[in-house]
Amino acid sequence: MxxxxxxxxxxxxxxxxxxxxxxxxxxxxxxxxxxxxxxxxxxxxxxxxxxxxxxxxxxxxxxxxxxxxxxxxxxxxxxxxxxxxxxxxxxxxxxxxxxxxxxxxxxxxxxxxxxxxxxxxxxxRAVKDPAETAAIRSAVELASGVFGRLMRQLRPGMAETEIAGRLEFALRQAGGEGLAFDSIVAAGPNSALPHAHPGKRRLKPHEPLLLDYGVRLAGYCSDMSRTVCLGKAPPRLREIYAAVLESQLAGIAAVRAGVEVAVVDEACRAVLRRARLAKYFVHSTGHGLGLEIHEPPRIAAAGSPRRPARQKPGGPARRRAAAPAAETPPVCLETGQIVTIEPGVYIPGWGGVRIEDVVRVTPRGAEILTPTPKSLIEL
Ligand SMILES: [Mn+2]
CATH class of the missing domain: 3.40.350.10 (Creatinase/prolidase N-terminal domain)
Structure with missing residues (x-):
């Protein structure tokens, strides 16, 4: 460094x-x-x-x-x-x-x-230097490597807490220095809570299972979310998953140095609006990450008080949001920034879908650092 x-x-x-x-x-x-x-x-x-x-x-x-x-x-x-x-x-x-x-x-x-x-x-800190980029890349790859192994361990009846335990053990075993934040493992209707804590709920077939977790390596954080299904996904889950994936891909496609963060946020939201799901997307589109799990830039509408999926109350985003939008110059992405793109849809009583990758901003577009595939996984 x-x-x-x-x-x-x-x-x-x-x-x-x-x-x-x-x-x-x-x-x-x-x-x-x-x-x-x-x-x-x-x-x-x-x-x-x-x-x-x-x-x-x-x-x-x-x-x-x-x-x-x-x-x-x-x-x-x-x-x-x-x-x-x-x-x-x-x-x-x-x-x-x-x-x-x-x-x-x-x-x-x-x-x-x-x-x-x-x-x-x-x-x-928002623009990462080469050593920081390498550290984040390693953390992201470690976390992604654990994902596939965890998928092979999932069985009906397994509690969210047990899945979280297996996940966190695997992250440590693979060399992780610690968690980047409290892991989210949310089964069935619990996945409708963007902030769900792993609890007693057990895995049932044909329900969404939302995982959002990160690891620390050399002090730097990773962050990824995937939503999977044990057994065949019902039509509604397939539809919502397809819409969230299209939204996430649209957000990634909008990422480029010089683009306003609000434009990236709107790219995600527009897809969900067409699918009549925009009102269920209740947080911002993404955030920078590095030594901390939430860092500038925040990928959100200009002047928007919406926070990313796990933003702490009173964090930097809130202070920025307190300034009147009209006086705040637009926030634009810069080459070398590393951000998440993580749209989600949360339907109370049913469940939720979130798909999150870490991407690096370049003059030509987004370089996706998260290697885990995004097609709907049916286990
Ligand atoms: Mn995130």
């Missing part, structure tokens, strides 16, 4: 802003800039230096991992040590989307010196 180049890009922005320093407290951003993968740290970036603080648990890990910043492991709290180091700065850039009011007051001795910098580092 080219940490020096990332830090340099950030410093250009810092110089342009006129701020003397930026305090980085969001751990995925600290990892992006320094390589540190632990759970407690602060990073301060000046135009000509960077300092990093963590606690005693991470003394050795910080020594091994941190690049491009002077590491300090203070005796007392890391916040107190960082506060002391930035005491003389007249103004301090903070990640206002992540830093709590209480912690900001402690770090800066009040809020007078605090300046919100928005999503500087997130914007940088």
């Amino acid at each position: 080219d940490y020096a180049a990332r830090m340099q890009t950030l410093r250009h922005r810092l110089r342009d802003s006129g701020l003397p320093l930026l305090l980085v407290t969001h751990l995925p951003n600290i990892r992006y800039l320094t390589g540190f993968s632990g759970s407690a740290a602060i990073l301060a970036v000046w135009p000509d230096k960077a300092r990093f603080w963590s606690d005693g648990r991470y003394r050795e890990q910080a020594r091994i991992e941190v690049r491009g910043a002077r590491v300090t492991i203070p005796r007392g709290s890391i916040d107190a040590a960082a506060a002391e180091a930035i005491r003389s700065a007249r103004r301090v850039g903070i990640e206002s989307g992540y830093l709590s009011l209480q912690r900001a007051e402690q770090l800066l001795g009040g809020l007078r010196r605090a300046r919100a910098v928005g999503n500087w580092i997130e914007a940088q």
Whole structure:
């Protein structure tokens, strides 16, 4: 990972802003800039230096991992040590989307010196460099490899929790460092809940089974959804599946550098509208992914408050959506961004279908990273 180049890009922005320093407290951003993968740290970036603080648990890990910043492991709290180091700065850039009011007051001795910098580092992270692309590709391929093996293990009567257990064991066995998010395994009517948690429901023939899961590799996330059926799919499932697949393919076909995200979202929605299913597509079309499972860009209608299938409440998408659409310039895809395309249809009491791939944006179109086939699987 080219940490020096990332830090340099950030410093250009810092110089342009006129701020003397930026305090980085969001751990995925600290990892992006320094390589540190632990759970407690602060990073301060000046135009000509960077300092990093963590606690005693991470003394050795910080020594091994941190690049491009002077590491300090203070005796007392890391916040107190960082506060002391930035005491003389007249103004301090903070990640206002992540830093709590209480912690900001402690770090800066009040809020007078605090300046919100928005999503500087997130914007940088949206375009993946070659090492990040390789890491995501590996995670996506690992997760896809496990899918076929899981399909061969499915039997009638198996509970959602058991399927999730087998899936997650296989992901770990294949070398996964962890899950990218809580796996979704939803059988029958449960698949109508985009956010279903695996429960006691058992697999029955001729019902949809929706799987949405991701793995982490070298810190980077994968994300895929497939909907399958045990035994022959009933006509309604076939129809809905065909519509969702056509929608997903239309979304992928719309992906290209320079295209507005709203255009990609509309490409998916238009297909479902023709099939009279658009009202059942209740989330956004996709999202970027990387060190976090949901990152910019969000693939949605301009100014739309709809979130992706698993967006946490109060996440970055919501803050963006809060701005009036008229004042927000259109968000366009850029070469090197890696995003999901994941339309779904959810019919209460019946079930749902979602198909999700990870794709890379190029000047000529989408490069599909997910190798798993998308024709309806009847087991
Ligand atoms: Mn997703």
